[in-house]
Amino acid sequence: MNCQTVWLFDLDNTLHHADAGIFTLINRHMTAYLAERLNLSEKAASDLRQDYWHRYGATLAGLRLHHPEVCVNEFLQRSHPLPEILPALVPVAGAAETLGRLNGRKAIFSNAPSFYVRALAEAMAIAPYFDALFGTDDFGLLYKPHPQSYLTVCGKLGADPKHCIMVDDSADNLQAAKNLGMKTVWFGADAYPLPFVDCAAPDMAALRQWAAAATVNPATMNEATI
Template structure:
């Protein structure tokens, strides 16, 4: 496989977000909801989880049920960069894998642009990426919605058939596959799925 363009997810693809980033972001979301909706901590946490389960992103539930609140302020507050950068957990052999992988590389994330830029810099791989599509550059449409993917491809000036997407989320890969992208599923086991053209357990398998 010699693709022209690689499109990478960020969290749990380029770094292990479960160890630090996701707990920090989840706690910040709960605190923001508690303060802005005047809820107890327990109720705010329940709403955060309910919106995520129902809409696929807490922010979508916020926009639907609380349109008077700013989604941009929510995204900024829920990604406290100073706290997030205190513990970064890159995937094994991340730098050498990306450096040796032929083709241009792009980032596509449901996080805000400031968070994506910070993470690439902290991981030491920002110079390897041509562009970043973040939720605030694709009209606040998160993956896996097709509108988000189309906005990403338009931003990058790419055709789906020329790209390979590397993701840990099969829901996102289902959309990518439907649009004509080649798909690689990064997951702990080797269980396959029709939407995945290839399954890898470690990112460095891309250069093997």
Template sequence: MPSSHVLSRRRRAPRARTEYGTRGPVWLFDLDNTLHRASHAIFPRINRAMTAYIAEKLGLSRDEANHLRFSYTERYGAVLLGLIKHHAIDPHEFLARVHELPPLVEVLRAERGVARLLAGLPGRKILLTNAPAHYALPIVEALGIRRYFERCVSIEDMADRRAWRAKPDAIMLRRLLVREGLAPHRTWLVEDTRSHLKHLRHFGIKTVWITGHLPIRNSHGDVMPRSGRPHYVDIKVQSLRELRARLATGVLAQAARQSNPYR
């Protein structure tokens, strides 16, 4: 699925070599609750819209629709995939209907100086989000960080001829690594979602769990896990600012050595 927002390979590769060199790290950044606080106002609106859509299309009560939304997210990584698999809904209609937002100035919240912090991270940067492009790109633009990403991979870009895909789909990540020429041991996935980090770390990539934007409780009222560092997480931080600070201490190289001692 070609997208107008994707920079061509011809333009990407030279910039990566000249700015960062060929041996620098590559950052795969999630968007929601990683680069901005989606749990503040955006996620509640999207969750309500998803529940309303499911209830309307499937003839369910609000509680039944809400339960289905939550279970499909847990099972497939994205509500959309469950709805396609079990109910044959129109994916484009779903994405358009549930990602309608008011002016971003009313709902967008992010870490102070997010653009400066992102600019200070050495290496290439790719946005990898389960959100649609028409939602993700305006947020990236509003945050002032679009120019730091050589490529934005949305859920439409993850699809292939056989199926729609989303994180933590293994086929999707394998193809991304090959297409972008990424060495797993130099690739870092920065995410708020632990299940994505857990499943995708099997490829040999490094993982950063960012927790500062996570809500205290999920939509079911359950306490969100934020303490401890799971074994599949190489670096756990509260914010981009903390990640920058820890990189200055050499934690990037240390984590790489610990997870790949024979490198």
């Protein structure tokens, strides 16, 4: 396996502000699809969407288990309408600058579908910084924090988990990454030091600072925050 450092970036609320409007759009379209396809009221469909998300980490995971008759591709396309999503895209400040400065290979590792991952990365003009853009359909329709999703992505990249750095806004996703031997960066304004977090970075400037210090002194990668 390649020993070069591999940066694995989450997408939603890591490289762009999904909470600024895109998640609301996705949730609305997902609820509408469930109401139509499963003959539910809007409230019942919304409750089901949230229940599956809380229980299984993703609404689609619950649908595949309890409603295998639902077409996966149709569900993903209907719930991620790019003509509405792309105008609502709000990139994280400094993302492109940070990606350009980080040493090593880089990949997006997202629970979203691959067509959405590619479209957003291209719209933000950051796709050229990445060796790969992975969505859930690229790793067997599994989801972080399922350990096999990380191992499948590492296998596709020819990377050992111990040479990877996971940057994500979800503490649960980072704990799973740490359990596999990865370095971890908890990204976002709400991040704070935890035993399984190597860096708590509130913004891209903080991530760049930590990465630069680690290049000079690799021991700093074991610090919980910067």
